[in-house]
Amino acid sequence: MFARIAEEYEDFRIDCRRFLADGDTVVVEVRYSAAQHRATGKPLDSQAVHIWDLRDGKLVRFQQYADTRRMADVMGVSAY
Numbered sequence: 001m002f003a004r005i006a007e008e009y010e011d012f013r014i015d016c017r018r019f020l021a022d023g024d025t026v027v028v029e030v031r032y033s034a035a036q037h038r039a040t041g042k043p044l045d046s047q048a049v050h051i052w053d054l055r056d057g058k059l060v061r062f063q064q065y066a067d068t069r070r071m072a073d074v075m076g077v078s079a080y
Contacts, residue, residue, distance in 0.1 A: 009034035
């Protein structure tokens with residue numbers, strides 16, 4: 001997933017702002033940024049939350065909550 005995003009954006013970055021852990025679950029507040037989307041030329045600045053569930057030190061589940069409206073605007077696609 002992240003490799004595809006990096007292909008679509010110039011200078012794509014994920015800034016991890018805060019980590020919260022409870023047992024084998026880690027929640028990370030992040031900010032996505034990029035100089036521009038390659039197709040539209042629009043810059044990206046969007047927030048998201050990642051939830052990582054681990055078992056025996058291995059990833060078993062990943063859930064992302066993102067500002068899809070902002071990302072759709074930057075990508076030039078309709079969110080509806």
